[in-house]
Amino acid sequence: MKSIITSILLAATFTAAAQDQPDSKSTSSRSVTISIPGKIHVGLVYPLSTNGTHAALDTNNFSLHLIAGVSAAERGPSFAGISNVVVNDVRGSQFAGFSNHVGKTINGALFAGFMNTYCGGKGPAFAGFTNVAAGNVAGAQFAGFANVAKDLTGAQFAGFSNTAKNLKGSQFAGFANVAKDVSISQMAGFINTAKNVKGSQFAGFINIAKKVKGAQVAGFINIADSSDCPIGIINIIKNGEKSFGLTIDENQTSMLSFRSGGKVLYGILGIGYNFQNTDEVYAFEAGLGAHFFQSRSFRVNAEITSSMLESFKEGEYMKATLRAMPALKITPFLEIFAGPSLNFISTNTTEGIALTKKTIKEWPGDWDDDFRALYLGYTGGLHFIF
Helix, strand or coil, X not given: CHHHHHHHHHHHHHHHHHHCCCCCCCCCCCCCCCCXXXXXXXXXXXXXXXXXXXXXXXXXXXXXXXXXXXXXXXXXXXXXXXXXXXXXXXXXXXEECCEEEECCEEECCEEECCEEEECEEECCEEECCEEEECCCEEEEEEECCEEECCEEEEEEEECCEEECCEEEEEEEECCEEECCEECCEEEEXXXXXXXXXXXXXXXXXXXXXXEEEEEEEECCEEEECEEEEEECCEEEECCCEEEEEEEXXXXXXXXXXXXXXXXXXXXXXEEEEECXXXXXXXXXXXXXXXXXXXXXXXXXXXXXXXXXXXXXXXXXXXXXXXXXEEEEEEECCEEEEEEEEEEEEEECCHHHHHCXXXXXXXXXXXXXXXXXXXXXXXXXXXXXXX
């Protein structure tokens, strides 16, 4: 450490002496002129540097500090063991072990072990924890935890959350994305929120927006005033359609289901009861559907669902179903429907096997009591639309 500090101080002394050299050549043929490309700032920590106590008033073409450096502006690269602090703007890149702080804009890249704070600018910012831009950014932000910007043209990548006002680009976050207007996409592990989206939202749990001209894909719920293509188990779309349905299938399983979505796509969530079994009687269902060939009084509802019968004891009964159900609207609020279904079951219970009398094909399971089969069935019922 002592040798490093000594080297820095020697470099600072040499640089100061070099910068004091006259620009014109000596008339003597033996004289040597040392040319430095602009102002160089070298030091340990403010004010122990070549610029001394007036460092905050100087503009530099190159800066190197063992601990931290301070300047008015930078016109080239800056390196610091801990932090770079620039009062005004930067044209160049900044590298710091802990943080970079730019009072105005930057035209270049920021690299920090922990955080970057700046007013805005052009170029990427990389931080181990967070990037915070008080103004507009043209470029990308990469952070281990969070990114914040006002208006951003580019992309934000964060381990936890991204926040922007107007986003002409995309946000990718491990947990949450927040924006006002989005032009391409939001992808989050848990939640996306926006006002207007001209693109798509993808979330592990929930998407929230006002107007979406694109797809909303969520593991559980989508919420919007209008959405072209909501894909989720529950979709609360203001100008969409919602209904409660009563259905029964070939196994005498009756379901009370909630269907919600847009004008075409919708989600399905239901609970029910099987009247044929003694033990596995509690039914659960989830899936996706779409309306085809829509007219004022007729349409076809195509659905793909996953359901199960449960006794909450030993054994399991799982069923995947693809069904097409022609539907007739008796009134704007009441619809009757019925249609065939293609079903795949996997069960290891005696009651589950007994439910299926005829199959298209059967497969042996991993264990002796496993039963897997493909068979045809049917579904019919009523929808109460609101």
